[in-house]
Amino acid sequence: MAPDDIDRTFVAFERVQKSYDGVTLVVKDLNLAIARGEFLTMLGPSGSGKTTCLMMLAGFETATHGEIRLGGRPITTVPPHRRGIGMVFQNYALFPHLTVGENLAFPLEVRGIGRAEREAKIARALDMVQMKGFAGRRPGQLSGGQQQRIALARALVFDPALVLMDEPLGALDKQLREHMQFEIKHLHERLGITVVYVTHDQGEALTMSDRIAVFNDGVIQQLAAPEVLYEQPMNSFVASFIGENNTLDGTVETIAGERCTVRLDGGTVIDARPVNVSRQGVRTRVSIRPERVEVRPERLPRGVHLVEAEVLEFIYMGDIFRVRLNVAGNDDFVMKYRNAPDAVRLVPGARIQIGWRPEDCRALDAA
Amino acid sequence: MAEPGAAALTTADGMPLRAALARASRRARLRAALLVAPLLLFVLVSFVWPIGQMLLRSVNNVQFAANMPELTAWFAANPRGTPVDEAAFAALAADLRLAAASRTVGTVGTRINYELPGSRSLFTATGRAAGGLEPPYREALLALNPDWGREELWTVMRGASARYTANFYLAALDLRRDAGGGIVRVAPEQRVYVSLFLRTFALSAVITVVCLALGFPVAHLLATLPVRRANMLMILVLLPFWTSLLVRTSSWIVLLQGQGVVNNVLVALGIVDEGGRLSMMYNQTGTIVAMTHILLPFMILPLYSVMKTIPPAYARAARSLGATSWTTFRRIYLPLTVPGIGAGAMLVFILAVGYYITPALVGGASGQLISNQIAFHMQNTLNWSLAAALAALLLAAVLLLYWLYDRLVGIDNMKLG
Ligand SMILES: Nc1ncnc2c1ncn2[C@@H]1O[C@H](COP(=O)(O)OP(=O)(O)OP(=O)(O)O)[C@@H](O)[C@H]1O
Ligand SMILES: [Mg+2]
Numbered sequence: 001m002a003p004d005d006i007d008r009t010f011v012a013f014e015r016v017q018k019s020y021d022g023v024t025l026v027v028k029d030l031n032l033a034i035a036r037g038e039f040l041t042m043l044g045p046s047g048s049g050k051t052t053c054l055m056m057l058a059g060f061e062t063a064t065h066g067e068i069r070l071g072g073r074p075i076t077t078v079p080p081h082r083r084g085i086g087m088v089f090q091n092y093a094l095f096p097h098l099t100v101g102e103n104l105a106f107p108l109e110v111r112g113i114g115r116a117e118r119e120a121k122i123a124r125a126l127d128m129v130q131m132k133g134f135a136g137r138r139p140g141q142l143s144g145g146q147q148q149r150i151a152l153a154r155a156l157v158f159d160p161a162l163v164l165m166d167e168p169l170g171a172l173d174k175q176l177r178e179h180m181q182f183e184i185k186h187l188h189e190r191l192g193i194t195v196v197y198v199t200h201d202q203g204e205a206l207t208m209s210d211r212i213a214v215f216n217d218g219v220i221q222q223l224a225a226p227e228v229l230y231e232q233p234m235n236s237f238v239a240s241f242i243g244e245n246n247t248l249d250g251t252v253e254t255i256a257g258e259r260c261t262v263r264l265d266g267g268t269v270i271d272a273r274p275v276n277v278s279r280q281g282v283r284t285r286v287s288i289r290p291e292r293v294e295v296r297p298e299r300l301p302r303g304v305h306l307v308e309a310e311v312l313e314f315i316y317m318g319d320i321f322r323v324r325l326n327v328a329g330n331d332d333f334v335m336k337y338r339n340a341p342d343a344v345r346l347v348p349g350a351r352i353q354i355g356w357r358p359e360d361c362r363a364l365d366a367a
Numbered sequence: 368m369a370e371p372g373a374a375a376l377t378t379a380d381g382m383p384l385r386a387a388l389a390r391a392s393r394r395a396r397l398r399a400a401l402l403v404a405p406l407l408l409f410v411l412v413s414f415v416w417p418i419g420q421m422l423l424r425s426v427n428n429v430q431f432a433a434n435m436p437e438l439t440a441w442f443a444a445n446p447r448g449t450p451v452d453e454a455a456f457a458a459l460a461a462d463l464r465l466a467a468a469s470r471t472v473g474t475v476g477t478r479i480n481y482e483l484p485g486s487r488s489l490f491t492a493t494g495r496a497a498g499g500l501e502p503p504y505r506e507a508l509l510a511l512n513p514d515w516g517r518e519e520l521w522t523v524m525r526g527a528s529a530r531y532t533a534n535f536y537l538a539a540l541d542l543r544r545d546a547g548g549g550i551v552r553v554a555p556e557q558r559v560y561v562s563l564f565l566r567t568f569a570l571s572a573v574i575t576v577v578c579l580a581l582g583f584p585v586a587h588l589l590a591t592l593p594v595r596r597a598n599m600l601m602i603l604v605l606l607p608f609w610t611s612l613l614v615r616t617s618s619w620i621v622l623l624q625g626q627g628v629v630n631n632v633l634v635a636l637g638i639v640d641e642g643g644r645l646s647m648m649y650n651q652t653g654t655i656v657a658m659t660h661i662l663l664p665f666m667i668l669p670l671y672s673v674m675k676t677i678p679p680a681y682a683r684a685a686r687s688l689g690a691t692s693w694t695t696f697r698r699i700y701l702p703l704t705v706p707g708i709g710a711g712a713m714l715v716f717i718l719a720v721g722y723y724i725t726p727a728l729v730g731g732a733s734g735q736l737i738s739n740q741i742a743f744h745m746q747n748t749l750n751w752s753l754a755a756a757l758a759a760l761l762l763a764a765v766l767l768l769y770w771l772y773d774r775l776v777g778i779d780n781m782k783l784g
Contacts, residue, residue, distance in 0.1 A: 060683055080686040093684035097702045106698070107688035158689065 009072075010036040010194050011057065011162065016066035018052055018218075026052050028218040030066070034196065036161075039188050041197045043205040044215030045241070050198045053215075054164050057196065059083050070162070081110075086155035086163040086193075090170055092147045094139035100126075100150050101135035107158040125157040128187065145176045152184065156191070166198045177201075181208055202242050206230065214238050231289075235276060236364040239287040246288045246333050252277050252363065259358055261305070262286055266328040271305050271358035276365050283366035290322075292360040293335040295344060297353050306355040309333070311346045321345070325354070418762075425535050425755035430478040431527035434471040435462040439528040447548050451521055456504035459515075460497065467494035481750045482523045482534065482543070489514050522546045535756035560740065560757065567737040568764070570654060571719035577659045578666040578715045579708065586670035586707070591679070604667050607660065616728045619657045623647040623729075649731030657725045662718055666711040673707030673782050706782040713772060713781065717765050737761060 011034040018027040027049045034040050042050040055061040056068060059080030067074050075083060094103050104122045113121070126132050129149035139147055148168060155163050168184075169177045185208050188195050199205055205212050206226045214221045214229065214237075222229060222238045233239035240247065250264040252274070260274045262284060270286065277284045297306050312331060313324035320336050323346055327333040335354065337343060346352065376384040432439045437458035445455075466472040476490030493511055500507045508515040526534050526544055537543055537550060541558040545551050552558065585604065589597050607615060622628045630644045639645065647653060677700065685695040723738040730736070737757060744754035772778065 058683075058687055060686075080683075081689050081691055083687075084689070085687060087684065087687040089680045089684060091678070091680060093678065093680035095681060095684070095699055106685070106690070110688065110690045110694055154688070 008035045009033045012069040014067045016063045039195045039210045041205040041209040041212045048215040049218040086160035088155045088165040088168040090167045092151040125153040129153045162194045236285045264328040268328045272361040272363040275362045284363045288361045290334040290336040297355045306353045311350045421755045425759045426531045428532040437461045442528040460500045460504040463497040467497045535752045539756040574719045575716045582666035586667045589671045590674035651734045653729035654726045654734035662715045665714045669710035670707040709781045
C-alpha cells in the first residue's frame, strides 16, 4: 500500500507483540495496515501466530505490547462485543441448541433490532449463501458445507464492516472448498467488506486475496499481492513456502546492478538476479520456479549460462510434462513444460542442457 | 425400512434378507448376552429381588392370619359391619389358646400393636390365661379385659386378617380405616409421616439448589483451567470421597456445634455475644450444611463432564456477534449445560431424599428425614412392613420425579458422565 493510501487504512497493527507465557514471543513486532474493502490473507505454517493475530483483533487476546487500531481508534480497551467484527471460526461454532434461524437472529437480537427488520435481514443473509428454507433446521442436521455457509451468513447478517475468517474452509473436501472460495470472494466484492482471512493453504490464499501476508515464526516475511509473492519472493522462506520451487546453493561471484553470477557448490556458474545479496563473495540460495526452466536453450537470450542436467524421471501429466533432474548435485530439481506438439519427450538417463532467463532466477539469503 | 407392499428382498441364494440378517446376528447377540449375564444376575440378586421383597412385605400381612386361623375364617365369612357375636369370641378364644401353646401370641400382639398401640400386652396377658377360658367366651374375655370389646380393636383385627393389605400404606400417609372401613386421617397428634415426607423433599430441594449454586462455578473452573491445575482442583473435589463419611460428619459437629470452632471465633470477634451463640448443629441447618458438603461432588462431576465438551469457541462466537458476557452466559452457555444440571440435580436430589447417616448424626429432632423413620421402624419397632411401605412411597416419588423430568426436559437431555 502506498503511503497516500494511509487514510484508507481500516485496520492497523503497530509494533504488536504477543507472548502467552512471558518467555517466548509468538508475534514479534508486527506492523500491518489493512485498507478498507481489502481482502487480506494471513498465510503461514502451523504455529506461526496467525490465529493469535486474529484473536487480538477480535478482542479475545490482548497484545503484550503495541497498538491495534480499527477505523483509526485504538481498540485495546474495547470489549469484543462492541468491536462489531464478524467472525467465522474454523469449526463454525454454530450454537447447537438453536436453529439456523435463531443462530442468525442472535446478533440482531442482542443489538435490539425489531422483529420485522430481523426477519428481513435473516432472509437476505440466507438468500446470500443460498440456504433459503433451512431456517428451521438445527446445525447438527446440516452438512459441513451447509454449516459453513450458515456460519458465513451469521458473521455477515449484522452488516459488519470487518469480517475475520480463521481457516473457514479447513474442514471441507477439495471440491467444496474451491467452490466456497469463489463464493466468499464474490460476497466480498459484492458487499464491499474488509476481510482478514487465515489459511495455511497457499492455493486458497493465491486465488482469493488482494494481498497476502506470509507469516513465519511470528514475523511477516513478505506482504504483497499474490502475483508479486509468487514471482518475486523476497526471501528463501517465501520462495519455498509459496508454490513449487527449485533451490541451489552457492556463492556470489560477480554482481552488477540487476545481474549477478553465482558459482554453485559443484563449480557450475549460473546467472541470477540479486534480491537480498549485495556484494561479491556472500553465500546465497537461488530459487527458480519449475515452469521457468527452459528445456530448449536456443530460446534463451544470447550469452546466458547453461547448465548440465541428467534426467532422472519423466512424468506425463496430460497438459504438462514434469521432469525430475539432477542439477549440480541437487537431484530434486524439477522442470515443467507444456505438452505442445513439438515438445521433446525426455528419457531417464539422458544428459541435457537447461537454462533460464537471469531475471527468473532469484539470488536470496542463504538459508 | 422396507416399503409396505414392496417385494421382500432376498439374498443371492433366495433366503429372505430379514431371516439371513437375523441368523447372522444371532451368534453375536448370544455372545453379547453371555458377556453381560453375570452383571445381569448380580443386578437381579442384589437389586430387583430385594426391592421385590420390600414391595411384597409392604402389603404382606400373614403374621395375624397364619396364627389366628379360626378368627380369620370368621372375618372371611362375615362381611364388615356384622356385629361381633359369640361365634367370633369363640374363634378368638380358640386361636388365643392355640397361639399361646405355640408361643406365637407375641407375634400376633405385635402386629396389632402397630396399628393400636398398647395391644401387645392385651394379647400376651390374655394368652397366658387362655387355657382357663370357658364359654360363653364373650363374657369370659370381657371379664378378663374389657378392651376386648373395643370396636377399634376389632376393626384393626379385621384389617390384619387379610392376606394382603394396603393398611401399611395408609399408615405411611397418616391415614387409617374407621370402623365402617372408610379411610380417615389419624388423630392430629399422631400425624408424622406426611409432614416428614414434605420436610424430606423440601430439605433435599434446598440441598440440591445449594449444591448447584456452589458446584456450577467450580465445575466451570475445572473445565476451563489448564490441565495441571484442573487436576489439582479435581483432587480437592474428590477428597471428600477419600475420607470416611463419619469423619466428615463429625468434623462438621466440631465446627458448628454451640461450643464449636465457628461459634468460638464469632464470639472472640465480638460478632455474637456469649448468650447468642448460633445453633447450627442438631437442626435443619446442620443437616443442610453437612449433606451439601457430602453431595457436592455428585453435582460437580456431571456438570464438569458436560462443560468439558462445550468448546470455548461458542462463547467467543457469541461475544463476537455482539453479546455481553452475561447474555452469552444466559443464552449460550447455560442452555448447553442443561444436561449436566439435570443429571447433577437428579443425582443429588435422589441421594438426599434417601440419606440416613448424616441427618441421624447432625439433624437433631428437626433435621430428621424420612429415612431415619424407616430405620427406626426397621430397628426399634420391628414394623418392617411399615418401613417397606415408607420406602416404597419414597421409591414412587423418585420415579415420579424421573417421569416429570423426562416430560419437561427429556431424559436424553441428561448426561451422567
Ligand atoms: N492460549 C495459548 N496459550 C499458550 N500458547 C498458545 C496459545 N495459543 C497459541 N499458543 C502458541 O502460540 C503459537 C502460535 O499459535 P497460533 O494459534 O497463533 O498459530 P497459527 O498460526 O494459528 O497455527 P495453525 O495454522 O496451526 O492454526 C503456537 O506456538 C502456540 O503453541
Ligand atoms: Mg490457527
